[in-house]
Amino acid sequence: MTTTIGNQVIEETTVALGDRTCTMYPAEHVCVIYDERNRPVKVMLTATEWKLLEVLLRNRNSMVTYRQLTLFVWGVRYLDTHGRPLSHWHICNLRRLIQQISGKEETPIQTVRGFGYKWVTL
Numbered sequence: 001m002t003t004t005i006g007n008q009v010i011e012e013t014t015v016a017l018g019d020r021t022c023t024m025y026p027a028e029h030v031c032v033i034y035d036e037r038n039r040p041v042k043v044m045l046t047a048t049e050w051k052l053l054e055v056l057l058r059n060r061n062s063m064v065t066y067r068q069l070t071l072f073v074w075g076v077r078y079l080d081t082h083g084r085p086l087s088h089w090h091i092c093n094l095r096r097l098i099q100q101i102s103g104k105e106e107t108p109i110q111t112v113r114g115f116g117y118k119w120v121t122l
Contacts, residue, residue, distance in 0.1 A: 015057065016121075020102060026050070033101050043101065048073060048090050056109065056119040065116040091117060 013024045022031045022043075029050045031043040045053065051073040055064055069087045091109060098107040110118045 013057065022101060024053075026054070031101070043097065045097070046090075049094055049097070052087065052090050052094060056117060060119050061121065063112045063116050063118045067116075069116060087117070 013026075015022050015024065020033050022033045024031050029045045029047060031045065032040050033043060035041050052069065055069060055072045066087060073090075074086055091111075095107045095109055098109070099105060108119050108121065110120055112118055
């Protein structure tokens with residue numbers, strides 16, 4: 001789905017997070033969720049969190065390796081770190097954010113031990 005704001009066309013993506021839905025606006029790195037009173041709440045993501053979320057959502061139900069995440073988010077010069085140290089803390093932050101949004105402990109980001117991460121539909 002697209003939305004036009006002024007002269008800018010913005011691609012939207014809607015993702016289910018528990019009982020709530022999150023509409024994502026890439027141009028602004030913003031997710032909009034609706035609280036229990038159906039009021040919109042903006043959630044700002046850092047550029048890094050946004051890129052990680054983007055690559056996980058593009059590859060739903062498929063594993064994304066640490067190497068693939070590192071290459072997509074940080075580029076070639078960081079590949080020698082094997083990716084995990086770079087992505088681990090940002091994935092933790094994303095999980096915390098998703099837990100706050102959904103109100104549930106479980107998140108759709110699963111760790112594939114020793115290899116990478118996977119976005120699964122809950």
